[in-house]
Amino acid sequence: MSTMSNSLADNHTESFATAGLSQGDVSDFFALLKPRVMFLVVFTALVGMVVSHPNVHPVVAFVSLLMIAVGGGASGCLNMWWDADIDAVMTRTAKRPIPAGKIEPGEALAFGVTLSAGSVIILGLVSNWLAAGLLAFTIFFYVIVYSMWLKRSTPQNIVIGGAAGALPPVVAQAAVTGHVAWDSIVLFAIIFMWTPPHFWALALVKSGDYQRAGIPMMPNVAGPDSTRTQILVYTVLLAPLGLAPVALGFGGLAYAVIAVIGGLGMLALALQVYRLRQGEPAMKVAQQLFAFSILYLFLLFATLLAEHGLGFFRPVFG
């Protein structure tokens, strides 16, 4: 009995002696926020704000954007906390702070929860509670629905989970106008439809990684050929959807040109991915589609930003 209590006491004192001593560097905590994803969140949210032509104080708009960025980073942090086990076995993610042993899972959890709560509360106080509720829903959807539930259970994981990545323009519009209108819903739909071809192109290249980690990505479950067909189907839907801002009147002439050329580029690459199925050329074209999809989305949103933020808007009709 006394040996057992000594052992318990020793364990307690040992954990007490090391408790609270983080080994992480500031850059490791920053890496937990997935800076590249955070940039995409800030960028798409900024476009959501600018196309809304808000009538709020610039400081309120800036702080709202900052809180959306922090909320997006917090989601990434909580995702890394939950997925540390599978991150460790994938080459693409093995160097993340938790699997690399630089940050303890508990630290990441506390960091993510604190930032989530802080960003939602501050956004609510600074702008409005509709935006705060949407930001909270985005974090909930990414962490609970996508990371904890869908990611390991269905090949539709990134299709449904893509909604979380598509919500920032909607949150941003709510933050600066107090309501959600069609323009931000269309931006949501474009990102939502863009996500499957983008991620499945990567999944075709990294299918071995996902197989090792036991994640049911589409190429591992339905096979590469079925994935190629689905990439093509989503791209066929995405290309005309990219023109929806023009139809709704908030995409100008420059946007129309970029959307047509970019959409045709996406279609051409998706067709190549569909046709080339063997060896190095198949991998190469999948990588090209992955890279081009990033450029495509960036150009669509950057053009909207230039048209509405810098005054380059020229209407297509009338």
Added chain:
Amino acid sequence: MADPKAPLRLTSEEQKRRRKRSLALALTLGVLVLLFYVVTIAKLGPDVLQRPM
């Protein structure tokens, strides 16, 4: 097993990392204070001093 009475000795690398974390935390808190102040002023608006006496 760690001696419960032994003081926790940090290596110079650990001390350096802790200092950087502390500075980052202090900076974040400072920015938050500034942010709350600026937002308060922005939301009050220019008419804050013009009220019926």
